[in-house]
Structure formats: structure tokens, C-alpha cells
């Protein structure tokens with residue numbers, strides 16, 4: 330876990346690496362794989378923006394295999410219903 334200014338950085342959402350640093354020149358958090366976080370004029374908010382994850386990119390407890398199966402089954406049902414009409 331990388332820490333900058335006492336704030337723990339989440340691993341890279343693209344490659345999962347912990348080798349993350351702050352790019353002073355551009356004002357953003359950047360990973361060894363060249364993935365960069367959002368730009369900010371303040372280091373603290375650049376770090377906070379890096380740590381901010383959207384649910385779609387970071388599957389949480391709601392996205393259990395059962396939930397995914399359920400969603401897939403629902404989509405199949407909907408598709409079949411459309412075909413029979």
C-alpha cells in the first residue's frame with residue numbers, strides 16, 4: 330500500500346499495481362503502467378480523486394456471482410420474451 334501525505338492510495342484500477350506515485354509536474358496520481366488519475370491543482374484532492382472508484386469499475390459486495398447470474402438470467406428472459414412476441 331502506497332501512502333502519500335498520510336493518505337493510503339488504492340491500487341491501480343487498470344493493472345492492480347501498488348507502485349503509484351504523485352506526479353508533481355501535472356498534479357495527478359500516476360501508476361507505473363502510465364495510468365493517471367484526474368488532474369487537480371491540490372495534491373490532496375488529486376489523491377482523493379485517485380481513490381474515488383465508481384461502482385461499475387470496482388465490483389463490491391453487491392456484485393456476487395449469484396447477482397451476476399441473476400442479471401444474466403433476467404436479460405435472457407427479456408430476450409426470449411421479445412422473440413416470442
Ligand SMILES: [Zn+2]
Nearest residue numbers: 341344360362
Ligand atoms: Zn497501473
